[in-house]
Amino acid sequence: MNRILVTGCAGFIGSHLCEELVKNNEVIGIDNFDLFYDKSIKQSNINNLLKHPNFKFLEIDIRSNLVSEIPETIDFIIHLAAKAGVRPSILKAEDYIDVNINGTHSVIKFAIEKNIKKFIFASSSSIYGNNNLIPFCEHHQTDNPVSPYAFTKKSCELMNYSFHHLHQIDFINLRFFTVFGPRQRPDLAIHKFVKAIYNAQPITLYGDGKTYRDYTYVADIVDGIVKAKDYLAANNHVFETINLGNNSPVSLKDLVEEIKKITARNLEIIGLPMQDGDVNYTYANIDKAKKMLGYRPQTSMKSGLAEFVKWYAATQN
Numbered sequence: 001m002n003r004i005l006v007t008g009c010a011g012f013i014g015s016h017l018c019e020e021l022v023k024n025n026e027v028i029g030i031d032n033f034d035l036f037y038d039k040s041i042k043q044s045n046i047n048n049l050l051k052h053p054n055f056k057f058l059e060i061d062i063r064s065n066l067v068s069e070i071p072e073t074i075d076f077i078i079h080l081a082a083k084a085g086v087r088p089s090i091l092k093a094e095d096y097i098d099v100n101i102n103g104t105h106s107v108i109k110f111a112i113e114k115n116i117k118k119f120i121f122a123s124s125s126s127i128y129g130n131n132n133l134i135p136f137c138e139h140h141q142t143d144n145p146v147s148p149y150a151f152t153k154k155s156c157e158l159m160n161y162s163f164h165h166l167h168q169i170d171f172i173n174l175r176f177f178t179v180f181g182p183r184q185r186p187d188l189a190i191h192k193f194v195k196a197i198y199n200a201q202p203i204t205l206y207g208d209g210k211t212y213r214d215y216t217y218v219a220d221i222v223d224g225i226v227k228a229k230d231y232l233a234a235n236n237h238v239f240e241t242i243n244l245g246n247n248s249p250v251s252l253k254d255l256v257e258e259i260k261k262i263t264a265r266n267l268e269i270i271g272l273p274m275q276d277g278d279v280n281y282t283y284a285n286i287d288k289a290k291k292m293l294g295y296r297p298q299t300s301m302k303s304g305l306a307e308f309v310k311w312y313a314a315t316q317n
């Protein structure tokens with residue numbers, strides 16, 4: 001059985017990932033319950049995990065002295081902890097730089113000190129910026145990130161290469177595309193819209209509804225991460241950057257229509273101009289993930305949305 005360190009384990013993606021990993025691995029999950037959103041949400045994300053014999057939780061910051069906190073040997077690191085969110089990163093760039101860049105360096109330092117050679121990093125589609133070439137391929141240029149959040153992710157991809165080169169740590173940078181599903185972060189559009197509908201409040205739409213996102217269901221992302229871990233287990237001298245998306249972008253307007261249909265409720269819309277840091281399009285070319293990892297996303301936006309609404313409704317009882 002492998003032992004895997006998952007950072008950001010109490011978050012949206014982290015909690016789903018750990019639930020999958022504990023089936024066949026020992027998992028040490030760390031999280032500092034960062035106040036980006038409510039601590040109680042993150043605590044409830046890991047409620048079931050805390051009862052699992054293969055799961056150990058540590059409430060610590062990735063920027064702390066990890067070697068003194070984690071004495072166990074570790075086979076893989078899956079590093080998800082970060083300040084997420086594009087818009088808030090514009091107001092608090094220094095926090096994003098500190099947690100995302102210095103925090104990632106701290107986790108890499110831990111890998112070096114503990115001689116851990118297999119490392120997965122959660123990167124983001126946002127690093128493609130307003131690239132006009134779609135769908136986005138891994139070899140496209142990513143030199144024009146339009147938010148601090150995006151440049152922290154790009155910086156980490158570059159930093160990872162240096163430590164791969166210097167310390168022979170195998171890395172896979174996975175660029176996630178707008179992840180959704182049960183437990184989705186409350187700051188993200190689908191969660192915000194469904195919450196507004198349930199509370200009979202209007203929603204704010206930024207832009208003309210013609211921005212597109214390649215919504216990717218969380219179970220597909222988890223499957224891609226597990227496949228990347230298996231790839232790292234089977235191969236040495238790896239440094240790869242791979243898109244994990246759905247290859248099927250949906251416009252904001254269509255997303256709202258679909259939410260109205262699924263919830264069978266009406267919705268008042270307040271239109272505002274697009275916000276700084278937002279991009280027009282995210283659209284993943286996933287050929288590399290298919291070929292290298294055998295990644296095949298299974299869940300359409302419609303059925304994933306239905307799962308989200310079912311989950312959201314259950315949390316209201």
Ligand SMILES: NC(=O)c1ccc[n+]([C@@H]2O[C@H](COP(=O)([O-])OP(=O)(O)OC[C@H]3O[C@@H](n4cnc5c(N)ncnc54)[C@H](O)[C@@H]3O)[C@@H](O)[C@H]2O)c1
Nearest residue numbers: 008010011012013031032034061062081082124176178179
């Ligand atoms: N959700 C998406 O659509 C999406 C898209 C692209 C990339 N990502 C990346 O995937 C990862 C997970 O995203 P998510 O949506 O699950 O976000 P999330 O905010 O739900 O999870 C991140 C977790 O990291 C923890 N964390 C933050 N700072 C920490 C610190 N200093 N020490 C320890 N833990 C800390 C938070 O408390 C949180 O539980 C992030 O790196 C994010 O940038 C997410």
